[in-house]
Amino acid sequence: AQSVTQLDSHVSVSEGTPVLLRCNYSSSYSPSLFWYVQHPNKGLQLLLKYTSAATLVKGINGFEAEFKKSETSFHLTKPSAHMSDAAEYFCVVSGAGRRALTFGSGTRLQVQP
């Protein structure tokens, strides 16, 4: 079975400062890992996906994530936060058969002016 733990339910940063959203995963095989973003009352938008081609994955809107197998982590980073980054972020792992996705509980990112 697979699982995802997002280590922070809420993160607050100032505009222009770096963002770090932490995610640990557990899987008995080599899964795909994703980060999605959800703005209030909106659907989920795919930020990036890891599929073992490269450990550092670049996504949209300046986000990137690094896969560290030894630490079973897939943390999301951005060098400089923008007000529009304020949203809920979900770390996700693909399930057995790769049809089901397992979602973390989410991290709410707040960006202060």
Add this chain to the structure above:
Amino acid sequence: SQTIHQWPATLVQPVGSPLSLECTVEGTSNPNLYWYRQAAGRGLQLLFYSVGIGQISSEVPQNLSASRPQDRQFILSSKKLLLSDSGFYLCAWSAGGTSFTDTQYFGPGTRLTVL
């Protein structure tokens, strides 16, 4: 390009009333389709998924049901709503068949409030 639609966007229904939420996908054929529910302050829970017309897999026992009458149409239904059915319902698709990938793309969602 592919797009996914859901309607209605918001819905307020009394307890015991029926429910029908619709999801359609454009720009692809033979997609895998999914229904998720997001309760307030919680993550996403997979309710149903479908790999083809008339093929539905249920992940969580409940008073909801799903149907796929056409290749790119996915419907979530209930005969009698419960208060606990309130939440944000999201439809998603992924490439299916021989083109299968595990990347899912989500619709805009339906906010359901049961009173």
